[in-house]
Amino acid sequence: MSKTNPYNVDEHPFELRHEVKRLNKRLDQIADSLEKSQVKDIIENYSNPKKRIISNFTSGLARGLGLSLGTFVVLGLLGYVLSLFVSMPVIGDYIARLQEYIDAYKQ
Numbered sequence: 809m810s811k812t813n814p815y816n817v818d819e820h821p822f823e824l825r826h827e828v829k830r831l832n833k834r835l836d837q838i839a840d841s842l843e844k845s846q847v848k849d850i851i852e853n854y855s856n857p858k859k860r861i862i863s864n865f866t867s868g869l870a871r872g873l874g875l876s877l878g879t880f881v882v883l884g885l886l887g888y889v890l891s892l893f894v895s896m897p898v899i900g901d902y903i904a905r906l907q908e909y910i911d912a913y914k915q
Contacts, residue, residue, distance in 0.1 A: 891903075
């Protein structure tokens with residue numbers, strides 16, 4: 809009794825050929841989608857705790873640095889825009905008092 813190759817469609821009876829072709833096509837689609845989704849990399853990442861710790865540490869470091877730099881830029885721009893309004897009557901008095909508090913704190 810010889811083993812038949814499941815990918816060789818000609819060895820199957822006529823009525824099964826269409827079904828085998830359809831299943832082979834579907835298996836190829838599943839294999840392609842798994843390759844595209846990089847399941848292998850995800851499984852390797854979660855099965856190796858050292859790699860997962862390093863990955864989480866570097867991503868946390870990057871998030872913290874990005875948050876700090878972003879806050880610095882936004883507050884700097886806000887301070888610059890507020891300094892443009894110092895000459896306005898109502899808002900200018902309030903900002904001038906804020907600047908006095910800040911200058912008093914610096915000294």
